[in-house]
Amino acid sequence: DQQVKQNSPSLSVQEGRISILNCDYTNSMFDYFLWYKKYPAEGPTFLISISSIKDKNEDGRFTVFLNKSAKHLSLHIVPSQPGDSAVYFCAASARSNYQLIWGAGTKLIIKP
Amino acid sequence: EPEVTQTPSHQVTQMGQEVILRCVPISNHLYFYWYRQILGQKVEFLVSFYNNEISEKSEIFDDQFSVERPDGSNFTLKIRSTKLEDSAMYFCASLMGGALRNYGYTFGSGTRLTVV
Numbered sequence: 001d002q003q004v005k006q007n008s009p010s011l012s013v014q015e016g017r018i019s020i021l022n023c024d025y026t027n028s029m030f031d032y033f034l035w036y037k038k039y040p041a042e043g044p045t046f047l048i049s050i051s052s053i054k055d056k057n058e059d060g061r062f063t064v065f066l067n068k069s070a071k072h073l074s075l076h077i078v079p080s081q082p083g084d085s086a087v088y089f090c091a092a093s094a095r096s097n098y099q100l101i102w103g104a105g106t107k108l109i110i111k112p
Numbered sequence: 113e114p115e116v117t118q119t120p121s122h123q124v125t126q127m128g129q130e131v132i133l134r135c136v137p138i139s140n141h142l143y144f145y146w147y148r149q150i151l152g153q154k155v156e157f158l159v160s161f162y163n164n165e166i167s168e169k170s171e172i173f174d175d176q177f178s179v180e181r182p183d184g185s186n187f188t189l190k191i192r193s194t195k196l197e198d199s200a201m202y203f204c205a206s207l208m209g210g211a212l213r214n215y216g217y218t219f220g221s222g223t224r225l226t227v228v
């Protein structure tokens with residue numbers, strides 16, 4: 001039962017361009033969504049989050065968009081930098097607990 | 113910046129042996145978690161711990177697994193009799209109450225468990 005889906009296992013983007021990572025979810029009880037970045041041999045690092053009462057949250061080069069009707073969220077990185085090359089995980093949480101349900105991750109490769 | 117510390121970074125054990133994975137969460141955090149990631153697969157929730165007891169656990173967290181916070185600082189995951197399929201990266205995470213909104217979890221760097 002994949003409640004959180006990241007359908008693209010990998011994405012390759014030119015340095016300086018926009019990276020768009022997508023995530024879909026099925027559970028309408030989710031009310032909080034988070035993006036994490038993970039380098040090899042390290043733990044996931046929190047990037048940005050969004051509450052279900054919002055449709056956009058911005059933090060520097062990172063913007064997360066939430067479309068509740070489509071149960072879809074996306075992470076935009078502008079401009080993409082070489083250090084952004086990592087695996088990005090989408091995760092969701094329901095108000096009832098703090099447990100996160102994770103997507104499978106998308107490997108982002110920034111090409112010089 | 114406060115960190116979650118996990119030891120060891122890599123543990124190799126024989127099938128059937130007991131292992132204890134150790135974590136030192138951030139000191140003023142209230143919620144503690146173990147997750148694992150089998151190579152090439154999703155990050156999976158194992159267990160959450162709050163107020164000195166398990167608050168939630170997944171199907172993976174069967175009777176072979178246990179968690180403890182013996183001294184108010186360490187948070188340990190014990191696997192009683194390891195199986196080959198327990199080989200994975202195990203991540204500890206902590207959270208200060210309602211900080212999920214702003215900060216998400218803070219994860220440790222993980223322990224790579226290899227069962228041979």
